[in-house]
Amino acid sequence: MNAKIVLITGANSGIGKAAAIKFAREGYYVIMACRNLDKGRLVQRYIIETTKNNQVDLLELDVASLDAIRRFCNEYEKKYDRLDILIHNAAYLQHGVKEYQFSQDHIELVFATNAVGPFFLTYLLRGMLIKSENPKILNACTVSIRHYFVKNRKIEFDNLRGEYKNSRSYNTYRKYGDSKMALLLLTFKMSEILKKSGITVNAIQIPAIKISKNTRRQFKSVWRLSAEIQNAFGAKPESIANTYFDICTSKALNNISGKLINSKLEVMKPSHYTHGLLQSIRQLLDMGVYPRYADDADNIESVWEVCSKMTQADFEGVYKGE
Ligand SMILES: NC(=O)c1ccc[n+]([C@@H]2O[C@H](COP(=O)([O-])OP(=O)(O)OC[C@H]3O[C@@H](n4cnc5c(N)ncnc54)[C@H](OP(=O)(O)O)[C@@H]3O)[C@@H](O)[C@H]2O)c1
Numbered sequence: 001m002n003a004k005i006v007l008i009t010g011a012n013s014g015i016g017k018a019a020a021i022k023f024a025r026e027g028y029y030v031i032m033a034c035r036n037l038d039k040g041r042l043v044q045r046y047i048i049e050t051t052k053n054n055q056v057d058l059l060e061l062d063v064a065s066l067d068a069i070r071r072f073c074n075e076y077e078k079k080y081d082r083l084d085i086l087i088h089n090a091a092y093l094q095h096g097v098k099e100y101q102f103s104q105d106h107i108e109l110v111f112a113t114n115a116v117g118p119f120f121l122t123y124l125l126r127g128m129l130i131k132s133e134n135p136k137i138l139n140a141c142t143v144s145i146r147h148y149f150v151k152n153r154k155i156e157f158d159n160l161r162g163e164y165k166n167s168r169s170y171n172t173y174r175k176y177g178d179s180k181m182a183l184l185l186l187t188f189k190m191s192e193i194l195k196k197s198g199i200t201v202n203a204i205q206i207p208a209i210k211i212s213k214n215t216r217r218q219f220k221s222v223w224r225l226s227a228e229i230q231n232a233f234g235a236k237p238e239s240i241a242n243t244y245f246d247i248c249t250s251k252a253l254n255n256i257s258g259k260l261i262n263s264k265l266e267v268m269k270p271s272h273y274t275h276g277l278l279q280s281i282r283q284l285l286d287m288g289v290y291p292r293y294a295d296d297a298d299n300i301e302s303v304w305e306v307c308s309k310m311t312q313a314d315f316e317g318v319y320k321g322e
């Protein structure tokens with residue numbers, strides 16, 4: 001196969017769909033990894049018709065389930081002999097949910113989908129990525145991690161399996177922020193480990209964008225209203241899809257790895273601001289910096305250890321054994 005292969009999780013709606021269209025238009029072989037094949041098939045057909053690129057495959061993947069990830073990777077390896085670009089785009093945020101929800105593996109569902117799933121999928125696909133000439137991984141992060149500019153905000157590591165479900169209330173936004181901060185921390189360590197295989201790993205900080213009709217429909221009434229407000233001001237999914245494309249293909253960013261990149265394609269840095277009201281406001285508005293929480297080696301190690309334990313994946317062992 002001559003065309004480069006890009007795999008996009010959650011490619012049936014929003015930014016993932018727009019990214020699948022963009023890569024298909026640019027002549028890539030696109031693999032849509034979706035949990036709902038009925039929805040996925042409609043979008044697959046639409047992409048093939050509008051881009052005139054018939055190299056668009058659809059494979060079933062539920063990123064919240066370790067077994068489903070294993071099945072997906074087995075199927076992938078039967079059909080393909082390499083992977084050039086892996087985009088962890090799928091994410092779960094159910095607005096307004098107040099009850100704890102767990103994955104089949106008994107991991108808090110938002111964390112399972114947005115952090116543990118991408119970690120495990122990368123682990124199982126690393127052999128396919130190594131076979132590419134210029135392999136790349138992109139993780140979809142969010143401006144929500146900016147809540148960690150608040151001094152005492154931390155990932156709730158002790159409650160990832162609902163250990164405190166009877167005494168701590170459930171806040172879906174907090175869980176979303178925790179999971180995306182975890183994904184950023186994983187980006188940094190994964191980049192270090194995969195460097196020797198030539199795989200670059202970066203994350204994109206996505207601002208508020210227009211929310212798809214498909215997703216809006218699932219919101220409860222008051223959240224649907226807030227989505228309408230976000231849609232009035234947010235960027236179009238296509239603009240972020242173009243940024244996905246640029247991060248994965250531009251020559252200027254080709255050797256960049258282990259970085260958080262904003263929607264203007266700027267490589268972000270940990271915040272250097274000191275405390276004080278004015279400084280806090282300045283760092284919040286400065287889209288070139290991210291919270292120092294993400295620059296802390298202990299936090300990086302903690303999330304790495306948690307995901308390694310939950311999945312039994314031993315990235316470092318694999319490379320030590322080589
Ligand atoms: N929208 C924003 O304002 C915004 C802001 C910052 C960051 N982001 C990030 O950007 C990325 C795309 O967001 P979006 O707004 O385009 O979202 P979206 O339209 O809601 O699409 C999310 C996609 O993820 C899929 N998904 C959810 N759980 C899954 C699972 N367990 N297994 C497989 N697929 C799953 C959904 O599939 P179904 O259709 O089957 O549900 C859907 O295809 C996400 O990582 C999100 O966190 C978005």
